[in-house]
Amino acid sequence: xxxxxxTGRFEADEVDAWFGTKQVLRKVNLLxxxxxxxxxxxxxxxxxxxxxxxxNRMHELVPGARITGRIRLDGENIYAxxxxxxxxxxxxxxxxxxxxxxxxxxxxxxxxxGLRLTGALDRSRAEAIAEQALxxxxxxxxxxxxxxxxxxxxxxxxxxxxxxxxxxxxxxEVVLMDEPCSALDPIATARIEDLLSELKAxxxxxxxxxxxxxxxxxxxxxxFFLTGELIEVAETDTLFTSPTDRRTEDYITGKFG
Amino acid sequence: MSETxxxxxxxxxxxxxxxxxxxxxxxxxxxxxxPLGERFVAAFLFACGALSIFTTLGxxxxxxxxxxxxxxxxxxxxxxxxxxxxxxxAEKRFGIWALVSGTVLTSLIAMAVxxxxxxxxxxxxxxxxxxxxxxxxxxxxxxxxxxxxxVYGFFAxxxxxxxxxxxxxxxxxxxxxxxxxxxxxxxxxxIASLSEDAIHAVPRALREAAWGLGASSLSTIFGVVLPAxxxxxxxxxxxxxxxxxxxxxxxxxxxxxxxxxxxxxRVPVETMTAYIVQISMGDxxxxxxxxxxxxxxxxxxxxxTFVMNVFAQRLARKYRRLG
Numbered sequence: 377x378x379x380x381x382x383t384g385r386f387e388a389d390e391v392d393a394w395f396g397t398k399q400v401l402r403k404v405n406l407l408x409x410x411x412x413x414x415x416x417x418x419x420x421x422x423x424x425x426x427x428x429x430x431x432n433r434m435h436e437l438v439p440g441a442r443i444t445g446r447i448r449l450d451g452e453n454i455y456a457x458x459x460x461x462x463x464x465x466x467x468x469x470x471x472x473x474x475x476x477x478x479x480x481x482x483x484x485x486x487x488x489x490g491l492r493l494t495g496a497l498d499r500s501r502a503e504a505i506a507e508q509a510l511x512x513x514x515x516x517x518x519x520x521x522x523x524x525x526x527x528x529x530x531x532x533x534x535x536x537x538x539x540x541x542x543x544x545x546x547x548x549e550v551v552l553m554d555e556p557c558s559a560l561d562p563i564a565t566a567r568i569e570d571l572l573s574e575l576k577a578x579x580x581x582x583x584x585x586x587x588x589x590x591x592x593x594x595x596x597x598x599x600f601f602l603t604g605e606l607i608e609v610a611e612t613d614t615l616f617t618s619p620t621d622r623r624t625e626d627y628i629t630g631k632f633g
Numbered sequence: 634m635s636e637t638x639x640x641x642x643x644x645x646x647x648x649x650x651x652x653x654x655x656x657x658x659x660x661x662x663x664x665x666x667x668p669l670g671e672r673f674v675a676a677f678l679f680a681c682g683a684l685s686i687f688t689t690l691g692x693x694x695x696x697x698x699x700x701x702x703x704x705x706x707x708x709x710x711x712x713x714x715x716x717x718x719x720x721x722x723a724e725k726r727f728g729i730w731a732l733v734s735g736t737v738l739t740s741l742i743a744m745a746v747x748x749x750x751x752x753x754x755x756x757x758x759x760x761x762x763x764x765x766x767x768x769x770x771x772x773x774x775x776x777x778x779x780x781x782x783x784v785y786g787f788f789a790x791x792x793x794x795x796x797x798x799x800x801x802x803x804x805x806x807x808x809x810x811x812x813x814x815x816x817x818x819x820x821x822x823x824i825a826s827l828s829e830d831a832i833h834a835v836p837r838a839l840r841e842a843a844w845g846l847g848a849s850s851l852s853t854i855f856g857v858v859l860p861a862x863x864x865x866x867x868x869x870x871x872x873x874x875x876x877x878x879x880x881x882x883x884x885x886x887x888x889x890x891x892x893x894x895x896x897x898x899r900v901p902v903e904t905m906t907a908y909i910v911q912i913s914m915g916d917x918x919x920x921x922x923x924x925x926x927x928x929x930x931x932x933x934x935x936x937x938t939f940v941m942n943v944f945a946q947r948l949a950r951k952y953r954r955l956g
Contacts, residue, residue, distance in 0.1 A: 434844065434845065476839055478857055493847075493856045
């Protein structure tokens with residue numbers, strides 16, 4: 377399905393988004409380079425989660441929500457009428473704030489769920505795919521002897537890595553992460569952060585985070601949002617050491633937020 | 634009232650103060666010193682709860698006593714080993730299976746109608762219907778549950794059976810099929826409403842997880858949402874089966890009153906409930922063996938639904954543990 381040049385490069389162009397009559401994104405223009413980690417930071421309610429939910433067309437699933445503007449993935453407008461959002465989401469995976477493994481499924485079935493739900497599972501390769509995805513999410517060694525046990529029996533951090541494995545099993549180009557560590561303890565958070573730097577060799581990663589230290593630790597580029605606007609985007613080192621906008625500086629030095 | 638009621642915190646404070654001065658902490662008895670009014674209310678509420686328990690015990694007592702009297706005259710081996718039920722004939726036979734088969738047959742037909750239609754209605758209402766349609770349709774459907782069962786019974790006898798006879802020529806005027814189908818229709822709202830609640834309670838996070846993996850809305854519903862709602866759906870199904878087993882009026886009117894051990898839906902049958910109606914409304918004198926048969930049948934009916942409920946509770950508990 378993916379063309380050879382399909383690498384997961386996003387370009388957002390004049391993106392506006394609303395919940396009902398409330399505008400939550402204003403004229404956002406942002407380039408997300410392929411195979412790097414882009415962090416999206418900003419105070420609560422700044423539109424950062426909404427923005428990444430526009431990237432896999434999840435925003436429009438909320439009743440009353442809409443979006444205008446263009447978002448191109450590898451040069452192709454994902455809001456063009458001929459684009460099927462269901463197929464798009466197989467290329468742009470998502471990991472959520474709270475670990476949400478499927479409660480009725482075993483660890484193995486959770487990993488394979490994406491392929492099963494889309495009817496794309498090659499049974500003869502199921503075990504290999506599950507192992508590969510679990511290794512990719514740095515969970516294999518912890519669960520290899522109990523793949524048949526329920527996914528919700530794992531710890532919070534393991535559940536979140538299971539959700540990452542589930543996302544990787546569909547072989548997306550992009551992985552969106554909406555505050556993936558906010559429900560986890562520091563050790564589990566550190567494991568996921570380590571994992572991110574491994575994943576960027578193969579995936580474009582966009583991570584929303586409340587935690588500026590986390591953005592500084594894991595990301596290559598950082599975008600700062602405030603009240604629905606993109607204030608500043610730069611290489612992470614640059615943004616945290618010499619921000620050009622006064623509001624960015626105030627936020628990263630803790631004057632508000 | 635609020636001044637006289639001591640909260641645990643109010644008690645703890647002076648106790649802590651006492652400890653500070655080196656005296657023993659005050660005992661906690663003050664917490665239990667409830668005023669008379671509250672004790673009266675508590676006793677009243679207990680009596681309300683106890684009323685239903687004592688009623689149940691009373692029913693069980695009568696059922697047990699009369700059933701024991703019945704089995705002092707009829708062997709339980711005949712009761713469970715025979716398939717003919719003819720207590721009013723000169724040659725009396727007491728094979729309960731003739732009635733059990735009628736109950737099981739009509740209930741199975743009812744569930745075959747109610748389960749798919751009820752579940753699909755629930756899916757539609759919860760996942761697919763626009764919110765305005767949902768607001769109109771759900772109460773409308775629940776209205777269906779308010780129709781008196783005698784109306785359903787005559788509907789089965791005078792509308793559904795003639796329609797079915799056009800398709801199945803050798804269908805008897807009284808039959809298990811028509812009664813079962815109409816009973817199923819009656820149960821649809823129950824399954825739909827309870828399942829809809831269960832489906833509605835599935836967290837949005839699970840749906841989003843499935844959508845985020847590229848699942849279509851239909852595969853999300855059938856692959857993720859329904860499995861996650863299965864304990865609620867199982868509970869709805871159990872209640873519906875109990876309702877079908879206990880349903881009386883429809884089967885008494887439309888299924889015929891001929892006890893026979895059969896699983897042929899085209900012929901007249903008699904369910905356990907319909908038999909109890911037939912005897913208690915007829916001219917069988919109380920205290921006779923013939924009259925006592927209804928308690929024996931009632932006990933068997935009770936046992937059947939009891940086993941069902943225990944089974945269902947185990948099922949629900951197992952699912953709850955898994956998810």
